[in-house]
Structures are given as C-alpha cells and as structure tokens.
Amino acid sequence: MSENLLSLLNDSQKDAAQHIDGSLLILAGAGSGKTKTITTRLAYLISIGIDPSSILTLTFTNKAAAEMRERAFSLIDPAMINTPPLLCTFHKFGLLFLKFHMSELDRKNNFIIIDTDDKKRILKSIEKDITTSLLVSEISKYKNTLITPSEAKAGAELKLYQQIADVYEKYEAYLAKNNLVDFDDLILLPYLILKNNDKLAEEISQKYQYIMVDEYQDTNELQYKLLKKLCTSHNNLCVVGDDDQSIYGWRGATIKNILNFSKHFEDTKVVKLEENYRSTDTILDHANQLIEHNRDRLGKKLVGTRQKGDSIRIYESHDENEETRKIIDDIKKLLDSGISAKDVAILFRVNALSRSLEEGFNRAGLNYKLVGGMKFYERAEIKDLIAYFRVLTNSHDNFSLKRIVNKPKRGIGKTTIEKLDAKSAELQKPIFEIIQSFDAEELSAVVGKKNSRTLKVFEASIMDLKEQLKESKMKFLDLFEEAFDYRASYDTVPDGFDRQGNIDEFYGYIRDFFIQNPHLDLKDFLNEIALESENDGLYNEAVSMMSIHASKGLEFKHLFIIGFEEGFFPITGDGSDIEEERRLGYVAITRAMDNLTLSFAHSRFYKGKRASLTKSRFLSESGLIKGCLTIEKHSSFKKGDLVQHKIFGMGRVQKANKAGKDYKLTINFGGQRRDILSSFVEKI
Ligand code: ATP
Ligand code: MG
Numbered sequence: 194m195s196e197n198l199l200s201l202l203n204d205s206q207k208d209a210a211q212h213i214d215g216s217l218l219i220l221a222g223a224g225s226g227k228t229k230t231i232t233t234r235l236a237y238l239i240s241i242g243i244d245p246s247s248i249l250t251l252t253f254t255n256k257a258a259a260e261m262r263e264r265a266f267s268l269i270d271p272a273m274i275n276t277p278p279l280l281c282t283f284h285k286f287g288l289l290f291l292k293f294h295m296s297e298l299d300r301k302n303n304f305i306i307i308d309t310d311d312k313k314r315i316l317k318s319i320e321k322d323i324t325t326s327l328l329v330s331e332i333s334k335y336k337n338t339l340i341t342p343s344e345a346k347a348g349a350e351l352k353l354y355q356q357i358a359d360v361y362e363k364y365e366a367y368l369a370k371n372n373l374v375d376f377d378d379l380i381l382l383p384y385l386i387l388k389n390n391d392k393l394a395e396e397i398s399q400k401y402q403y404i405m406v407d408e409y410q411d412t413n414e415l416q417y418k419l420l421k422k423l424c425t426s427h428n429n430l431c432v433v434g435d436d437d438q439s440i441y442g443w444r445g446a447t448i449k450n451i452l453n454f455s456k457h458f459e460d461t462k463v464v465k466l467e468e469n470y471r472s473t474d475t476i477l478d479h480a481n482q483l484i485e486h487n488r489d490r491l492g493k494k495l496v497g498t499r500q501k502g503d504s505i506r507i508y509e510s511h512d513e514n515e516e517t518r519k520i521i522d523d524i525k526k527l528l529d530s531g532i533s534a535k536d537v538a539i540l541f542r543v544n545a546l547s548r549s550l551e552e553g554f555n556r557a558g559l560n561y562k563l564v565g566g567m568k569f570y571e572r573a574e575i576k577d578l579i580a581y582f583r584v585l586t587n588s589h590d591n592f593s594l595k596r597i598v599n600k601p602k603r604g605i606g607k608t609t610i611e612k613l614d615a616k617s618a619e620l621q622k623p624i625f626e627i628i629q630s631f632d633a634e635e636l637s638a639v640v641g642k643k644n645s646r647t648l649k650v651f652e653a654s655i656m657d658l659k660e661q662l663k664e665s666k667m668k669f670l671d672l673f674e675e676a677f678d679y680r681a682s683y684d685t686v687p688d689g690f691d692r693q694g695n696i697d698e699f700y701g702y703i704r705d706f707f708i709q710n711p712h713l714d715l716k717d718f719l720n721e722i723a724l725e726s727e728n729d730g731l732y733n734e735a736v737s738m739m740s741i742h743a744s745k746g747l748e749f750k751h752l753f754i755i756g757f758e759e760g761f762f763p764i765t766g767d768g769s770d771i772e773e774e775r776r777l778g779y780v781a782i783t784r785a786m787d788n789l790t791l792s793f794a795h796s797r798f799y800k801g802k803r804a805s806l807t808k809s810r811f812l813s814e815s816g817l818i819k820g821c822l823t824i825e826k827h828s829s830f831k832k833g834d835l836v837q838h839k840i841f842g843m844g845r846v847q848k849a850n851k852a853g854k855d856y857k858l859t860i861n862f863g864g865q866r867r868d869i870l871s872s873f874v875e876k877i
Contacts, residue, residue: 198240201229202230202233203466205465205467206230208464209234209431209464209466210233210234210237212464213238213429214427215461216430216431216454216461216462217430217461217463217464218454218455218461218463219433219463219465221433221493222435222466222493222495223438223480223495223783224470224477225466225468225469226470227435227466228433230433232261232268234405234431235405236265236269239273239274243402244276246275247402248401249279249401249403249404249405250265251286251405252406252407256564257408257746257747258281261280265278265280287379290383291374291383297389298382298386300372304373305374313325314607318606319364320360323357326688328360331354331361332361334445335358336377337380337413338415339415346358346359346362383419387419394422395425395426398423398427404420406420406431409454410450410451411434411440413450414450417450428460436490436491437776439773439776440741440776442770468495469783472783473787474499475505477497479505480782480815482815483775483778483814484776502787503787506791507792507812507817508790509793509872510792510793511795511839512795512798513549514553516794520539520753520790520792521559524753527751534734535737537753538736538739538751538752538784539739540740541756542756543694543762544691545691545799547563547569560736561735561738562736562737562738564738564743564744569695572692581597582715585659585715590623591614591623595610598624598648600679605647605648609644612640613628613640627639628651628652633645636648658676666714667704667707670700670704680693737749748784749784749785751785752790754789754792757793757809758807762809763775763811778811778815793809830871833846835876836858836875838862839873841860841869844860844863844867845861846858847859847860856871857869858870858874860874
C-alpha cells in the first residue's frame with residue numbers, strides 16, 4: 194500500500210512524503226506538486242500505522258481544504274481510518290479548538306461568530322465619527338499583531354489612533370459581553386489560551402503529533418505563533434510554500450515565516466521541487482518570464498514536464514460587453530465539445546469585474562458559481578443600495594429602512610433605531626409612516642430633537658425621490674446619486690476602490706436595465722435581481738468565477754483571466770505594491786493547465802464613467818505581446834489593405850507606420866483621411 198501510493202511521486206517528492214519526524218520545509222514553485230506531496234504524506238503516515246486523528250493539516254480556503262481532502266482520502270484505505278485526520282482551514286481549526294477550550298477565557302462555548310457586516314454594525318454603534326472600514330482594518334491589525342487594547346491605547350500618539358484604540362477596547366468588551374467572536378479571534382483566542390496554559394499546550398501538541406501547512410507563504414506572525422504552540426512537545430511541522438505566490442502581504446502575511454523557518458524549528462530538512470507538472474510549457478514559460486521581473490525573490494528553478502501546448506490567446510475588446518461575449522462564446526464551444534464546466538474558470542483581480550460576466554452568464558443561461566466571494570448582489574454596499582430602492586418602492590419595508598437610515602452616516606445610532614422599532618411595534622405602524630405622520634414635537638419625544646430633524650430631512654428626500662421616480666427613471670437615478678452620495682463614504686477606506694467599483698457597476702447596470710427595458714419600473718428591476726441571486730450555489734456542474742486570491746492552489750484545464758489593464762491589473766497608485774501584483778499575475782497564470790486566454794479591454798464602465806484603458810504591462814513582461822494575436826494582426830497591415838472601423842466604416846490603408854507601442858495606420862475613409870491605431874480596425 195505505502196509503496197503504491199508513493200509510486201506517483203518523483204524522487205524529491207517521495208523523499209518529502211516519507212519524512213516522518215522533525216521539521217520539514219518544502220519550497221517550490223507553482224504546480225510542482227507541493228500539495229500533492231503533503232496529501233500523499235498524509236496518506237503515507239496513515240499507511241504506516243500513525244493514528245489519523247493525530248495528524249492535523251491546515252490550509253487557507255475552504256475550497257482548497259475540500260480539494261486536499263478529496264486527494265488525500267482517495268489514497269487512503271477506508272479500513273485504516275477510525276477517526277479521520279483533521280484537514281481544514283486555520284479558522285475552522287480555531288473554531289473547533291474554541292468549542293472545547295473557551296472556558297479557559299472564562300467564556301462559554303456557545304459563542305457566535307460574527308461576519309464582517311455584523312462587525313461593522315457593532316463598530317458603528319460604538320463610534321460614528323470614524324470611518325467604519327478604517328476601524329475594521331486597524332482593529333484587525335492590532336489583533337493580528339497581538340496588541341491588546343491597553344497596549345494600543347498606550348502606544349497611540351495621534352488623536353485618531355487614541356480614538357481607534359478606545360473603540361477597540363469597547364469593541365472587545367462588547368464581544369466578550371455578548372459572547373461573540375470575530376474572524377481574527379478564531380486564531381487569536383486559541384493562541385492566547387495556549388500561551389497562558391502550558392499544560393494545555395503540551396496536551397494539544399501531544400494530540401496533534403504531525404502538523405502540515407499548505408501555502409505557508411501566506412501565514413502571518415500570529416499564525417506562526419499559534420503553530421509554534423501546537424508544536425510545544427515536538428518538532429513535527431511540515432510546511433510547503435512558494436515565495437513567488439505570497440499574495441496576502443496586505444493582510445500581514447510575511448515571507449519571513451518561510452525565510453526563518455529553519456531558525457524557528459530546529460534541524461529542518463529542506464526539500465526543493467523543481468518540476469512543474471501542471472501547465473503546458475508555453476504557459477509555464479510566460480509565467481516564469483513575468484515573475485522574473487520581481488527583484489525580491491528567493492530565486493527557484495522550475496522547469497516544465499509537459500509538451501509545448503497551445504499558444505496563449507490574447508483577447509482585445511472595445512469594452513467589457515464585447516469581452517464577456519467573446520468569453521461566453523468560447524465557453525459555450527468548450528461545453529458543446531463535451532468539456533466539463535468544472536474544468537473551466539474565469540479569474541479577475543478586481544471583484545467588480547465579475548458583474549458583467551455574471552450578467553452575461555445569466556443571459557446566456559450558463560451555470561456559474563462565484564467561488565470564495567459573495568455574489569455581486571450580496572455585497573454589503575450593493576445590499577445597501579438595494580435596500581434604498583426597496584424603501585423607495587415600498588416604504589413599509591422596515592428591515593430595509595433600518596439598514597439604510599444611517600447610510601451614509603447621518604448620526605442615527607442604534608438606540609434611535611431601537612426606539613423607532615419599539616414605537617413601530619407598539620403602534621403597529623411601519624417606521625417610515627411614523628416619521629412621516631408624527632410632527633416634529635411628537636417625533637422628538639421618541640428620538641430626541643436632533644434625530645427627529647435628521648429623520649424628517651431623510652423622509653423628505655425619500656419622498657422627493659419617489660416623486661421624481663414617477664416622472665423619469667434616469668433623472669431619478671441622477672438625483673439619487675446626488676442626494677445620497679454613498680460612494681463618497683468609501684473614499685478613504687482600505688478596500689474602498691473595490692467597493693466604489695461595485696457601486697459604480699451597480700449604477701451602470703441599473704441605467705442599462707432601464708435603457709433596455711424602458712417600460713419596466715424599479716420594482717421589476719428588484720425582482721429581476723432577486724431571482725438572480727437566488728440561483729447561488731445550486732449547481733455542481735458550473736463554470737467557476739473567482740478572484741485571483743481565491744484561486745490559490747487550484748488548477749483548471751481551461752482558464753480565462755480578464756481585466757489585463759493598467760490600473761486594474763496591476764492595481765496602481767497609492768498603497769499598491771507592484772511586486773505583489775506581479776505575484777498575483779504569476780499565481781493567476783499558473784492556475785492554467787492546458788489552455789489560457791488573457792483578456793483586456795480598451796474601456797470599462799467604472800467609477801461612475803466609462804474609462805479608457807491601456808493594456809497591462811504584465812502582457813509584455815510575460816512576453817505575450819510580442820507574437821500575440823494582436824500584434825500579428827497589426828503587423829499584417831500594409832498599404833492598400835481594405836479595413837473596417839466600428840464607427841468610420843470601411844476604408845483603405847494609405848500608410849502603415851510602426852510608431853510607438855501600437856501600429857499607426859493612415860486610412861482613407863471615403864475621402865476622409867484619419868490616423869487610427871491598428872487595434873481599432875479589422876482587415877476585410
Ligand atoms: P501550487 O503552488 O499552485 O499550489 P502545487 O505545488 O501545490 O501548486 P499540485 O497542485 O500539488 O502543485 O500539483 C500540480 C499538478 O501536478 C496536479 O495536477 C498534480 O496531480 C500534478 N503532479 C504533481 N506531482 C506529479 C508527479 N510527480 N507526476 C505527475 N503529476 C504530478
Ligand atoms: Mg498547492
């Protein structure tokens with residue numbers, strides 16, 4: 194049995210899989226079989242009699258954990274297992290641990306995990322004047338660097354940070370009082386418990402005698418410390434990682450964990466894997482060319498084992514609609530030819546780009562699943578806008594009203610909302626009607642004078658909008674954007690770029706909906722999108738769509754990556770990190786096994802307007818622009834060619850200049866001479 198299961202590995206992989214005691218670092222590039230090696234090692238350890246329940250394997254995403262479980266269990270003889278080995282995400286492990294040991298912190302184990310949305314709501318109820326997303330990210334940073342509220346207070350110099358530290362303290366007290374835990378707590382609390390209880394640390398490390406971690410390059414300081422505690426009584430930690438795939442720098446992940454691994458854990462055996470089994474040589478070659486532009490690398494060797502394969506396709510489109518059409522056409526052909534939807538995926542760097550795809554898939558009646566992310570309409574900022582529209586079509590919708598009454602912030606706190614809620618229950622009247630029908634004095638008696646004024650203003654603007662809506666849907670939308678400048682509230686928050694992108698996408702979409710369907714109204718629009726989001730998760734056989742972050746560790750036979758434009762990929766500007774962007778490019782390209790298509794558009798609807806875009810530097814850095822379809826197409830233009838332009842129609846090339854980056858053509862369109870870039874015309 195054990196011989197058999199190792200026979201699928203190469204020598205270095207075998208060496209690693211058979212390593213039993215002592216720390217082990219497997220350092221290797223994408224697709225070199227790191228995950229295969231540790232899943233095989235898991236099976237190997239069981240096959241030689243090690244108790245499965247003493248083996249713990251950790252990774253980052255649920256999808257990766259599910260895939261590893263499938264790979265490992267297919268190698269294990271079910272008869273060997275009484276209790277299956279624990280293979281899960283760090284967060285899941287933390288959750289299980291806390292279920293057993295929460296009492297160490299004098300807290301009950303019936304705690305509830307809160308999501309980011311709840312977290313924001315709580316923070317907002319504590320502090321209204323600081324942007325909630327800033328609070329979320331700063332508090333998360335404190336927790337991940339093990340800074341307690343009192344340390345944060347002592348260390349804060351700027352007034353803003355004193356305030357944040359203060360909120361942090363109150364937030365922690367609120368969580369403890371209500372027995373809530375946030376995502377960070379799922380790692381932090383287990384660590385704190387183990388740190389304060391040597392005996393328990395000893396016991397737990399006896400329970401899990403063999404620990405493995407996939408994607409170690411994405412662990413942060415806190416995760417390292419937790420692992421160290423789990424290894425209190427042994428040194429049997431095996432980690433695998435790739436410095437070129439470190440993509441969570443913004444969340445505090447540190448490549449130092451890999452660099453210092455041999456120092457952190459004594460007598461480490463290091464295994465390097467140097468062959469890539471996943472991708473065709475063509476794909477691998479371009480991925481390698483791209484990552485070579487990074488300076489900050491350990492430098493590893495990675496050679497292909499497969500054939501050259503098909504060339505990488507580059508799609509150039511005028512806008513996102515054309516891009517979506519091309520990709521959907523391709524995917525339809527793939528599916529028609531019998532390829533399983535499971536083998537097809539679309540990746541993007543910026544989440545907002547999924548909207549146009551989701552739309553296209555819905556229109557074409559193709560199943561898709563959005564992996565690791567929320568569906569477009571489930572994102573908080575979109576849910577807020579939908580709640581607004583619900584109130585506008587039905588002001589009796591209390592749930593939606595409560596969601597938006599303080600969005601963007603207008604000083605209506607939780608207590609006020611509770612008071613309104615209570616009044617609504619008492620009088621059996623919707624909140625909006627109360628605000629409307631009570632006069633200023635009556636309303637003040639319920640919520641105080643200041644809030645009463647605010648609510649009256651809010652009510653008036655909703656009524657104005659309702660009037661406007663009756664007259665013109667487009668004007669209504671303009672007025673709506675102006676009246677509640679909701680996107681501005683994301684101006685200064687860390688993930689604001691993405692969120693504003695989503696908001697703009699949504700506005701663009703609804704305008705488009707009314708242009709296409711002038712006879713339909715806002716209610717029809719809401720019904721339409723409610724149906725769309727209901728389909729979530731129904732399909733097993735579906736094309737996957739996901740962010741590059743969510744695609745870590747996965748592989749697909751047919752892969753599309755969209756949005757190869759400067760500003761979208763790489764994201765540029767303040768706070769962006771070009772080397773991390775490039776690592777994301779490397780991760781993305783190396784997900785492809787057989788066929789890869791990269792796509793860029795000349796314009797996208799974004800940030801409230803149609804933006805002109807230039808293609809990503811990553812296309813040339815990976816050696817794709819030379820010899821790609823685009824250039825080949827351009828280079829074939831010569832004097833006398835007949836060409837077609839989208840707007841100017843048919844024309845004849847008079848001059849073809851290879852000037853600058855693109856090809857400049859002088860074309861005669863029915864007597865009118867124009868200089869046009871070659872990518873904008875097609876040869877007839
Ligand atoms: P990533 O860095 O993207 O997580 P990885 O190093 O974990 O990649 P795996 O996912 O384990 O790589 O393997 C990539 C592909 O190569 C898988 O399809 C796997 O089955 C295959 N593979 C790995 N090792 C071998 C081998 N020795 N012989 C044949 N195929 C292999
Ligand atoms: Mg892997």
